[in-house]
Amino acid sequence: MSEISADYVIVGAGSAGCVLANRLSADPSIKIVLMEAGGRDWNPWIHIPVGYFKTMHNPSVDWCYRTEPDPGLNGRQLDWPRGKVLGGSSSLNGLLYVRGQPEDYDRWQQMGNPGWGWDDVLPLFKRSENQERGADDFHGDQGPLSVSNMRLQRPICDAWVAAAQEAGYPFNPDYNGATQEGVGYFQLTTRNGRRCSSAVAFLNPARKRENLTILTKAAASRIVFEGKRATGVAYRDAAGQEHVVKANAEVILSSGAIGSPHLMMVSGLGEAAQLKEQGIEVLQDMPAVGKNMQDHLQARLVFKCNEPTLNDEVRSLVDQARIALKYMMFRAGPMAMAASLATGFMRTGDHVETPDIQFHVQPWSADSPGEGVHPFSAFTMSVCQLRPESRGEIRLAGPDSGTYPTIHPNYLSTETDCRTIVEGINIARRIARCEPLKHKISQEFRPDSSLDMEDYEGTLDWARNYSTTIYHPTGTCKMGPGGDAVVDPRLRVHGIEGLRVADCSIMPEIVSGNTNAPAIMIGEKASDMILEDRKAGALQRSA
Known part of the structure; x- marks a missing residue:
């Protein structure tokens, strides 16, 4: 087993993870490791807008999840494509740029999440955006994410x-x-007729930074803890060998609404009875992990x-x-x-x-x-x-990260x-x-x-x-102040040090529209909070 170290270890190079890798590594004093279970985004169909016809259901770039029989669908099962490649689902999705409604974010704030209201997040949407129509009160034209017309x-x-x-x-x-x-x-995440995934927009410009290490074919197997502090991530390489990446500051989970809660559960954070049933040692009883699942x-x-x-x-x-x-x-x-x-x-x-x-x-x-x-x-x-009341969950089907969890949408x-x-x-x-x-x-x-x-x-x-999914699973690591939440408003996992979640799983309620643009905004927001907390910690140490 080999070991490398960094200040921040990001698990998942998807829509939010690529943003985090870019923004955090912009400071050359911060060392970042970005881990992705899939490979490089070399498949040419990824970069052709209509290529989702070829990449969805392709196990080389798609996790190919499948739900359990759902009573609300008369017992049918649905395929749930999720990206397993640099860019994550932004490399497979339909390229539709939709932020949702201002009221969505104001409701998040009203649910006990200060700093997540519309006035707080609009500047982050604008910061990311390079809108071909130009800048105005609602759009930016200097960001890395190209947004264009049909x-x-x-x-x-x-x-x-x-x-x-x-x-x-x-x-x-x-x-x-x-x-x-x-x-x-629709407005699209494209640039000159080619897909502008999160990897293209955020990761490619940062790829040559010496303080950023990108690991592909690195499937996270568990979070490493010392007591109740996350200190690293164990992963298996393409040959099945296990390695550890040590996190001197934080582990950040950006593996999506299925991957992030699943990794937490196999690492001992979840509903105690469910973990014990699978023979997993309970580090902390967290019944909310994997619950609150929503989809369109x-x-x-x-x-x-x-x-x-x-x-x-x-x-x-x-x-x-x-x-x-x-x-x-x-x-x-x-x-x-x-x-x-x-x-x-x-x-x-x-x-x-x-x-x-x-x-x-x-x-x-x-x-x-x-x-x-x-x-x-x-x-x-x-x-x-747009705003379903139905709530589903993901559950463990085995103690190992390589065993897919079961998905119960409850439509x-x-x-x-x-x-x-x-x-x-x-x-x-x-x-x-x-x-x-x-x-x-x-x-x-x-x-x-x-x-x-x-x-x-x-x-x-x-x-x-x-009816079928429109590919927007969210909510399984709910953000909020109470016991029904997994992370606090700064995306820190309740009761655990050195562990955050930054992806669509943190949504307390699903947004009123497609989820890629909000996922990127969440990456922007998380990077700001991480850098603020890092600066505050440094000031405390020097005081």
Whole structure:
């Protein structure tokens, strides 16, 4: 067993971990080790926007998690892709840049987390951002993360935006601006037609710093403790040999909503009864670890069209060659496409003050991004509930970090969640019956028109049978002051010294939108707090 040391050891080179590695190593006096269980981001499909078709469900870059049978989905299991590569899930995701609503962060603060309100986090979003539209009150243009407009337009998506306005929903040119509500087009984490993952944006510029060591194929096996202080991380290399990285200051877990709580549990931090059941010595009884899991569940409605969609454009080898040539020459066309083109943030009724559903509209249709498109002309209207009440958990399936935990999402387990998904589906169907979209649709394919919109139970059962994840697991290392939380507002693990968590697992409530931009903000916030605490500690020692 070999041992190296650093001031800070970051476990996970994902959306937040890469930010931390960049910001902390900017001080040459601080030594950083960044550990990643996956490999380098050399797969060329990672860097092509539409490459998620090739990388999701690919075990070389995807953890390929799978949920347990879920009662809320009539016993179905779902694939839960998570990035296992530099950049983490930002190397596999749909490239959609969405911050959420100011009210999300103000609620975090009201839940006992000072410093996490909208006025606190907006400057961090702006600091990260290089917005091609330029800087304003809500956007920055000097950050490392490129955010750009769509480079692809499709008539079916333009028709959806127009039909949604006909249905009474306002056009919004910037859902990351003054207000989120309305319909429009997604902003993307791309640069010149290529994916701008967290690794590309934050890690690549820092890679040559002498005080930053990046370990790939380094699968963390346990946190090392002296008493109740984290002093390092043990990991296995590609050959299965165990090594230890010593942390002189802190261990920072940035392994995501599955990886971070799982590593804590196999290291002795978790619900005591569950740990004992697996033969793990309990360092500290922490029942909240792995609980409070939230995800956005999407109902994917598919409509057949009487005009060509992207399904038709990719059907033949000649068409595929034409698309590839256009991308190589101009960084444009379908290969420059994000997971969705058009979007909408809407309220299901006057009982909510801010949007509670989100649309993702795609000029193609498929059962899953990794399985290829349908053999007919169609487009997809996906709708998800933004603030689900349902809470799931991850549980240990074995004492070893190499044994995947079991994932219990607990979807659609509250009346509000059921009512919201049904109303979201009905709103989608009503938009489809507005012009100029109506005359482009030849058939309501999924669900078909025989399902009456007044049939609540039938629509809910359809949702249970066909809805799927939109890949936003969060909340399993909840931030807060109480016993139902795992970390405090400075992201320090309660009752443990030298250990923090900085990723989407710390969200006390899921944000109202996609989670990549908030994950990067969390990395920014964590780096500021770590540097502040380091400076405060140095002043105390010198006093």
